[in-house]
Amino acid sequence: MTTAFICETGVAAPLEGRNIDTDQIIPARFLKADKQQGYGQYLFHDLRFDQAHNEHPGFVLNQADFRQARVLVTDANFGCGSSREGAVYALHDYGVRAVIAPSFGDIFYNNCLKNGLIPVQLEEPVVDRLRSRLHAGPDRLVTVDLERLEIRGPGNETHAFRIDPFWRECLMKGIDEIGLTMGYLKDIEAFEHTYRAEMPWLQR
Amino acid sequence: MFRHCREPDVKPVVGTTPASMFDKVWNRHVVAERATGPALLYIDQNLIHEGSFHAFAELRRRGLSVRHPAQILGTPDHYVPTHARTADAAGSPEIGRMIRQFDSNMAWGGVPNFPLRDVRQGIVHVIGPEQGITLPGMVLVCSDSHTSTHGALGAIAFGIGQSENAHVLATQTLWQKRPATMRITVNGRRTDGVAAKDVILAIIRQIGAGGASGHAIEYAGPVIAAMSIEERLTVCNMSIEAGARCGMGAPDETTFKYIEGRPYAPRGQAWQAALRYWRTLASDPGAAFDREVVVDGDAIRPMVTWGTSPDQAVPIDGRVPDPSAMTDPHVRSTAQAALSYMGLTPGTRLAEVPIDYIFIGSCTNSRIEDLREAARVLQGRRAVVPGMVVPGSGLVKREAEAEGLDRIFIDAGLKWLDSGCSMCAAMNGDVVKPYQRCASTSNRNFVGRQGPQARTHLLSPAMAAAAAVTGHLTDVRDLVGANTP
Numbered sequence: 001m002t003t004a005f006i007c008e009t010g011v012a013a014p015l016e017g018r019n020i021d022t023d024q025i026i027p028a029r030f031l032k033a034d035k036q037q038g039y040g041q042y043l044f045h046d047l048r049f050d051q052a053h054n055e056h057p058g059f060v061l062n063q064a065d066f067r068q069a070r071v072l073v074t075d076a077n078f079g080c081g082s083s084r085e086g087a088v089y090a091l092h093d094y095g096v097r098a099v100i101a102p103s104f105g106d107i108f109y110n111n112c113l114k115n116g117l118i119p120v121q122l123e124e125p126v127v128d129r130l131r132s133r134l135h136a137g138p139d140r141l142v143t144v145d146l147e148r149l150e151i152r153g154p155g156n157e158t159h160a161f162r163i164d165p166f167w168r169e170c171l172m173k174g175i176d177e178i179g180l181t182m183g184y185l186k187d188i189e190a191f192e193h194t195y196r197a198e199m200p201w202l203q204r
Numbered sequence: 205m206f207r208h209c210r211e212p213d214v215k216p217v218v219g220t221t222p223a224s225m226f227d228k229v230w231n232r233h234v235v236a237e238r239a240t241g242p243a244l245l246y247i248d249q250n251l252i253h254e255g256s257f258h259a260f261a262e263l264r265r266r267g268l269s270v271r272h273p274a275q276i277l278g279t280p281d282h283y284v285p286t287h288a289r290t291a292d293a294a295g296s297p298e299i300g301r302m303i304r305q306f307d308s309n310m311a312w313g314g315v316p317n318f319p320l321r322d323v324r325q326g327i328v329h330v331i332g333p334e335q336g337i338t339l340p341g342m343v344l345v346c347s348d349s350h351t352s353t354h355g356a357l358g359a360i361a362f363g364i365g366q367s368e369n370a371h372v373l374a375t376q377t378l379w380q381k382r383p384a385t386m387r388i389t390v391n392g393r394r395t396d397g398v399a400a401k402d403v404i405l406a407i408i409r410q411i412g413a414g415g416a417s418g419h420a421i422e423y424a425g426p427v428i429a430a431m432s433i434e435e436r437l438t439v440c441n442m443s444i445e446a447g448a449r450c451g452m453g454a455p456d457e458t459t460f461k462y463i464e465g466r467p468y469a470p471r472g473q474a475w476q477a478a479l480r481y482w483r484t485l486a487s488d489p490g491a492a493f494d495r496e497v498v499v500d501g502d503a504i505r506p507m508v509t510w511g512t513s514p515d516q517a518v519p520i521d522g523r524v525p526d527p528s529a530m531t532d533p534h535v536r537s538t539a540q541a542a543l544s545y546m547g548l549t550p551g552t553r554l555a556e557v558p559i560d561y562i563f564i565g566s567c568t569n570s571r572i573e574d575l576r577e578a579a580r581v582l583q584g585r586r587a588v589v590p591g592m593v594v595p596g597s598g599l600v601k602r603e604a605e606a607e608g609l610d611r612i613f614i615d616a617g618l619k620w621l622d623s624g625c626s627m628c629a630a631m632n633g634d635v636v637k638p639y640q641r642c643a644s645t646s647n648r649n650f651v652g653r654q655g656p657q658a659r660t661h662l663l664s665p666a667m668a669a670a671a672a673v674t675g676h677l678t679d680v681r682d683l684v685g686a687n688t689p
Contacts, residue, residue, distance in 0.1 A: 019538065021651075031631070032299070035258060046651070082348075083349040110365060181244065181371065181379070188377055199481070202248060204468065
């Protein structure tokens with residue numbers, strides 16, 4: 001069960017670069033930990049830290065203005081690559097509640113939906129401009145409003161976004177998806193009955 | 205009690221609208237649909253590996269069990285050692301724990317599995333087709349992005365996260381949004397020395413790393429039709445590197461011949477019934493696709509990546525591109541960052557780039573045909589750089605040894621190891637050292653993928669073997685002549 005998300009306002013951090021893959025979001029060597037141990041410490045690990053575990057001062061989340069980021073504003077195809085859900089665990093545990101990008105890796109997008117992290121897809125020029133405004137400051141607050149389906153950023157810019165109504169409802173109510181599906185058990189059983197009769201070669 | 209109030213699930217025959225293969229398979233798996241949004245999709249087969257510990261923890265937390273263990277198959281692959289077959293030999297005690305935890309989860313869930321000591325163990329995406337577990341018309345999932353591999357047999361196969369994995373284990377279904385469809389037609393004919401890997405790298409270069417986002421790909425055209433199943437597996441494997449939800453090839457006689465007689469494949473009457481159904485699955489003539497892409501197969505040459513995204517690839521006779529000549533500022537800055545990480549200078553001929561290490565393996569290129577291609581280049585030659593060859597399964601290893609391929613690799617100076625994901629995922633302790641440059645038959649050249657600061661060049665098995673022999677990226681056609689491999 002994830003926590004419900006209606007509307008949240010927080011510092012937004014601009015993260016540059018297309019095709020930021022889930023290996024960047026969390027390197028593979030940190031995926032052995034149980035979720036309860038907290039994945040936030042590993043978020044963007046090799047971008048945040050050098051090999052002696054000193055912070056890279058140039059990385060956006062190491063800068064005083066963005067350390068407390070609750071929203072990430074990034075570039076196209078964010079979260080491409082590996083299906084590791086640890087990437088979403090790391091973002092969420094760090095405190096990020098929404099990611100704004102022109103496009104996302106499909107599996108990452110789905111993983112966000114299961115963990116109460118809001119993937120907000122906006123047109124590339126809009127996202128580019130938003131990142132520029134965040135770099136420039138001083139206003140760095142972004143509101144992600146799932147109820148009104150809009151984001152409000154610096155300079156009073158408002159942009160509508162879309163998310164499938166089914167997922168929106170799940171996110172806003174913190175609906176437990178497995179619990180929801182259990183309500184379809186009769187449909188699943190009926191499906192299996194017919195399906196197995198038609199495809200006997202799938203019996204194992 | 206089987207008499208539900210529900211009407212039998214008989215769909216009207218729509219004889220007039222030509223359907224795509226994707227639509228036929230998808231439609232047959234819809235359990236429930238709501239007015240809008242995703243459908244509840246039935247999952248025929250779920251393949252699981254060590255990473256599934258999150259999903260098992262979730263089942264335990266909720267007091268749930270595995271709904272249909274017979275439709276799940278597990279094998280450890282991501283964390284397994286490649287120099288021995290026990291958890292004690294793992295790269296670290298923590299890695300060993302991942303393998304033992306996997307075994308105990310399999311026992312807890314009653315899930316059929318091929319443990320590390322089983323000769324059938326291997327990379328999930330190698331053993332599914334190898335065992336005849338993956339079949340045409342299925343919907344198959346695995347908590348690994350390269351699940352797209354299995355689409356080569358005419359299945360819808362896609363990667364999922366661990367929350368979705370728990371959902372499948374508990375319900376044998378998933379809520380999924382129907383992706384758009386994209387047909388990629390590869391026309392013409394592959395020229396000598398051009399591998400399936402080169403075809404898919406050329407496709408990804410053409411459409412981009414996010415070029416197929418939100419789409420299910422169908423690979424079509426004479427180049428695909430002429431491919432063996434193992435070659436199609438390589439192509440479909442890297443669909444995810446173009447951002448696709450899945451990649452498929454139409455089941456044909458090549459497919460049926462490949463499947464027949466495999467351990468889990470249907471037999472006798474069931475085989476005949478399956479064949480009748482499978483022959484209906486190919487896209488109907490005139491089926492509509494949301495996007496059509498055409499690739500000139502005649503023009504594809506052996507490919508190699510120069511950057512940190514699989515779409516940053518060029519033919520081996522090309523040069524490292526110059527970011528300053530790129531007009532799109534996003535593309536330029538991404539290319540600059542990639543070249544800085546890769547330690548490459550614009551304008552350098554790819555064939556002059558020195559290599560420190562060779563990796564032949566991964567779910568992309570670790571099947572018997574891949575090993576034969578590499579061995580053909582290495583036969584009678586010596587590698588001048590170190591490297592390893594990691595077969596995709598215990599059975600691939602056995603077959604390669606029966607053919608004497610192991611001797612060719614060992615005599616060339618390469619390590620011949622046991623099956624697993626190894627240096628592709630770099631989770632088991634097999635890593636490329638910082639700043640070392642690896643010619644790799646794997647699927648991702650991401651920053652840090654093969655180890656912190658490791659530099660990866662993706663290429664085919666024959667091209668990796670050629671680089672091993674010369675110590676630099678090499679056009680395999682120059683080394684062995686245009687008629688081979």
